[in-house]
Amino acid sequence: MTLSVRGVSKAFAGRRGETSALCPLDLDVGEGEFVSLVGPSGCGKSTLLHIVAGLEPATTGTVTLGGERVLGPGAELGVVFQQQTLFPWLSVRENVRFPLTLARHRSRARHAGPEREADRVERLLRLVDLWEFRDSAPAELSGGMQQRAALARALAAQPEVLLMDEPFGALDAQTREEMQGLLLHVIQHHRITTLFVTHDVDEALILSDRVVVFSERPGRVVATFDVPVPRADRSPDLKLDEALLRLKRDILSLLRGRARPEEQRRRLLLGLTHTPRGEDP
Numbered sequence: 488m489t490l491s492v493r494g495v496s497k498a499f500a501g502r503r504g505e506t507s508a509l510c511p512l513d514l515d516v517g518e519g520e521f522v523s524l525v526g527p528s529g530c531g532k533s534t535l536l537h538i539v540a541g542l543e544p545a546t547t548g549t550v551t552l553g554g555e556r557v558l559g560p561g562a563e564l565g566v567v568f569q570q571q572t573l574f575p576w577l578s579v580r581e582n583v584r585f586p587l588t589l590a591r592h593r594s595r596a597r598h599a600g601p602e603r604e605a606d607r608v609e610r611l612l613r614l615v616d617l618w619e620f621r622d623s624a625p626a627e628l629s630g631g632m633q634q635r636a637a638l639a640r641a642l643a644a645q646p647e648v649l650l651m652d653e654p655f656g657a658l659d660a661q662t663r664e665e666m667q668g669l670l671l672h673v674i675q676h677h678r679i680t681t682l683f684v685t686h687d688v689d690e691a692l693i694l695s696d697r698v699v700v701f702s703e704r705p706g707r708v709v710a711t712f713d714v715p716v717p718r719a720d721r722s723p724d725l726k727l728d729e730a731l732l733r734l735k736r737d738i739l740s741l742l743r744g745r746a747r748p749e750e751q752r753r754r755l756l757l758g759l760t761h762t763p764r765g766e767d768p
């Protein structure tokens with residue numbers, strides 16, 4: 488299913504007047520394509536994702552999925568956010584089953600599909616390596632396990648579009664790499680149209696067909712980079728690939744040119760971006 492953003496802008500009304508979060512922007516994600524958004528903190532990436540998910544109205548413009556206008560949250564979308572969003576009172580298995588129950592109640596036969604609900608839940612829990620923890624409560628899982636459960640839940644209703652907002656942002660480096668490997672496995676086997684927000688340029692390059700760079704707030708698209716690596720050849724080890732290193736350098740220099748100095752310093756301190764060897768930050 489194609490995703491199309493046309494002339495979408497957002498202004499928030501606040502105590503100190505209006506905050507313009509997004510300039511009118513256009514963005515397309517083709518059927519089965521994986522597109523990442525990177526940009527300075529506060530440039531409106533999450534706001535755009537919320538608008539695409541139908542969780543936040545746009546001030547101007549329209550979002551369409553498969554040609555149909557998005558007017559609110561829909562079952563064709565799977566969403567994974569950085570914060571833990573599992574229902575704490577349900578077990579891991581019940582969390583993953585939840586979208587299927589919801590789809591059944593909305594009698595969305597298309598989403599029920601031929602596979603039995605219980606079989607699908609088991610397949611997904613095995614895919615994310617949580618079958619053993621199926622009866623645990625979310626609070627009993629580590630952060631990485633909770634995000635694996637959140638990914639399984641997002642995939643349960645067989646969404647045609649996946650929206651992910653820094654899903655691995657709170658994880659340690661090793662768990663993050665494992666999650667990237669898992670997501671690569673998922674997208675190599677199911678070509679789901681995906682819009683992915685991250686601060687990590689390596690992560691964007693490893694996972695994406697295309698990386699879209701935003702300006703600082705109010706966000707607009709300043710550049711788009713195609714990633715010239717076939718899906719089948721992708722892995723977290725690609726960080727050292729020559730072509731990707733060149734792309735990374737280009738993206739970082741764009742971000743450094745556009746990010747505010749204090750934000751650049753914060754990111755460098757946090758290790759969110761890396762300075763290519765021989766260059767000053």
Ligand SMILES: Nc1ncnc2c1ncn2[C@@H]1O[C@H](COP(=O)(O)OP(=O)(O)OP(=O)(O)O)[C@@H](O)[C@H]1O
Pocket residue numbers: 499500501506507508526527528529530531532533534535704
């Ligand atoms: N509900 C809201 N009310 C008022 N202002 C908001 C609201 N949500 C976001 N904003 C403002 O809109 C701007 C964009 O925020 P957003 O969270 O989309 O940025 P971001 O690029 O995702 O940031 P980060 O990378 O730090 O997560 C910020 O200035 C933020 O303060």
